[in-house]
Amino acid sequence: MATTDDAPTFGSGEVVLETKGLTRRFGELVAVDSLDIEVERGEFRSIIGPNGAGKTTLFNLISGALLPSDGSVIFDGEDVSRLRPHERVHKGIGRSFQITNVFGGLTVRENVRLAAQAVLQGRSPVDNAFRHKDSFDDLNGRTDDVLSRIELGDRDGERASTLAYGDRRRLEIGLVLATDPQLVMLDEPTAGMSAEETRNTMELIGDVLGDRTVLLIEHDIELVMNASDRITVLNRGEELATGPPEAVAENEQVQQAYLGGGVL
Numbered sequence: 298m299a300t301t302d303d304a305p306t307f308g309s310g311e312v313v314l315e316t317k318g319l320t321r322r323f324g325e326l327v328a329v330d331s332l333d334i335e336v337e338r339g340e341f342r343s344i345i346g347p348n349g350a351g352k353t354t355l356f357n358l359i360s361g362a363l364l365p366s367d368g369s370v371i372f373d374g375e376d377v378s379r380l381r382p383h384e385r386v387h388k389g390i391g392r393s394f395q396i397t398n399v400f401g402g403l404t405v406r407e408n409v410r411l412a413a414q415a416v417l418q419g420r421s422p423v424d425n426a427f428r429h430k431d432s433f434d435d436l437n438g439r440t441d442d443v444l445s446r447i448e449l450g451d452r453d454g455e456r457a458s459t460l461a462y463g464d465r466r467r468l469e470i471g472l473v474l475a476t477d478p479q480l481v482m483l484d485e486p487t488a489g490m491s492a493e494e495t496r497n498t499m500e501l502i503g504d505v506l507g508d509r510t511v512l513l514i515e516h517d518i519e520l521v522m523n524a525s526d527r528i529t530v531l532n533r534g535e536e537l538a539t540g541p542p543e544a545v546a547e548n549e550q551v552q553q554a555y556l557g558g559g560v561l
């Protein structure tokens with residue numbers, strides 16, 4: 298789990314995630330419309346766009362919460378379009394806030410342990426909740442590692458429900474990390490945080506997820522501009538632009554769609 302010198306960095310050209318003609322309809326509405334997106338290993342890619350652009354639907358299609366109406370999701374060279382969410386977690390696709398929910402009645406440690414266990418045994422978290430507790434040394438090691446990385450090691454006995462909002466979001470990031478994902482999907486990880494909590498959380502994301510490929514949905518443009526290798530802009534389910542932050546910010550179509558002609 299530790300960051301290594303040979304950790305993938307953006308620029309290798311190796312594609313880890315690809316969508317091909319990815320489409321999701323809800324009745325007449327095309328929420329995601331023939332998307333062809335390529336994400337490189339080690340890349341920090343943000344997905345932005347106006348409300349209803351299709352960002353969350355795209356995440357749902359990649360994580361397996363939704364199945365496509367058309368097209369496919371290729372991860373690490375394998376078509377995962379029809380796999381169930383926990384099977385995709387096992388392949389290395391980690392998503393915060395949905396697959397790895399925080400259980401308020403459990404302690405911080407128990408939450409992290411449960412998430413780690415799900416992947417080490419390749420089963421769903423619920424199946425694993427009933428397994429014997431202390432039989433896996435690597436599980437304990439991974440749990441300790443995650444707790445220290447999210448800096449909640451000294452509060453590991455506290456119930457998750459008693460954590461302050463910012464700490465709870467850190468725990469959620471820890472739960473994603475516990476599944477040892479190659480690709481991490483974060484859906485507005487700083488929503489509802491103060492400016493200081495947002496800064497700390499983004500630093501944490503950089504520290505603990507710097508050696509992973511990250512997909513981020515975020516409305517805070519300044520944060521997106523600072524954190525991303527590349528940005529994809531969606532509008533009405535379609536890809537409007539993909540490129541480095543500066544190029545996207547200068548794109549006229551993006552400015553019009555996103556801010557009604559204002560400057561990003």
Ligand SMILES: Nc1ncnc2c1ncn2[C@@H]1O[C@H](COP(=O)(O)OP(=O)(O)OP(=O)(O)O)[C@@H](O)[C@H]1O
Pocket residue numbers: 323326328346347348349350351352353354355
């Ligand atoms: N389960 C669903 N059933 C019907 N329509 C849906 C469903 N999920 C999403 N939609 C519609 O699909 C479109 C895209 O929604 P989506 O939530 O993906 O957008 P978004 O870019 O994440 O928006 P926001 O920034 O507001 O979260 C919207 O018009 C939404 O109303």
